[in-house]
Amino acid sequence: MVYFGKVVHSGAYCQKIEPVKNAKKEEMVMANFLMLGKYSVDAIKGISPSRSAKALAIIKKCGGEVKSMHALVGRYDLAFIIDFPKVQDLIKASVALTKLTGVAFVSSPAITIEEFDKVAK
Numbered sequence: 001m002v003y004f005g006k007v008v009h010s011g012a013y014c015q016k017i018e019p020v021k022n023a024k025k026e027e028m029v030m031a032n033f034l035m036l037g038k039y040s041v042d043a044i045k046g047i048s049p050s051r052s053a054k055a056l057a058i059i060k061k062c063g064g065e066v067k068s069m070h071a072l073v074g075r076y077d078l079a080f081i082i083d084f085p086k087v088q089d090l091i092k093a094s095v096a097l098t099k100l101t102g103v104a105f106v107s108s109p110a111i112t113i114e115e116f117d118k119v120a121k
Contacts, residue, residue: 030065030083033090034110037078043102055097062093078103081110 039047059066059082067081084090094105111119 030085031087032067032110032112033082033084033107035078035080035082035090035094035105035107036076037080037097037103037105038075039077040102040104046101051101054100058096058100059093062096063089064093 056066063085065083067083069081070079071077072079082090082093084093090107094107098104
């Protein structure tokens with residue numbers, strides 16, 4: 001799998017990436033993911049700013065870049081938009097976050113509406 005390159009075609013669940021020789025880190029292709037979290041009864045008891053800081057550190061350690069984090073009312077309690085270099089990094093972060101917090105996550109790849117409009121033509 002190529003992580004340094006330029007996107008030449010992007011679809012809802014796939015990207016074709018052309019390798020770029022001597023690519024710079026700022027040219028790294030990251031994928032967007034939506035992570036939805038549901039608190040268990042025990043997980044609610046541990047809510048704190050320090051646990052949130054630990055969660056952010058886990059995401060960063062797994063190669064993630066947080067775009068936004070939100071608390072929700074409804075079926076899910078949390079929504080995160082995070083960029084990861086690859087799916088394996090997302091899975092690693094999800095498992096580590098669940099171990100730390102007791103929050104169960106479901107995740108999906110995400111693209112912007114602008115990108116969706118291009119793909120859906």
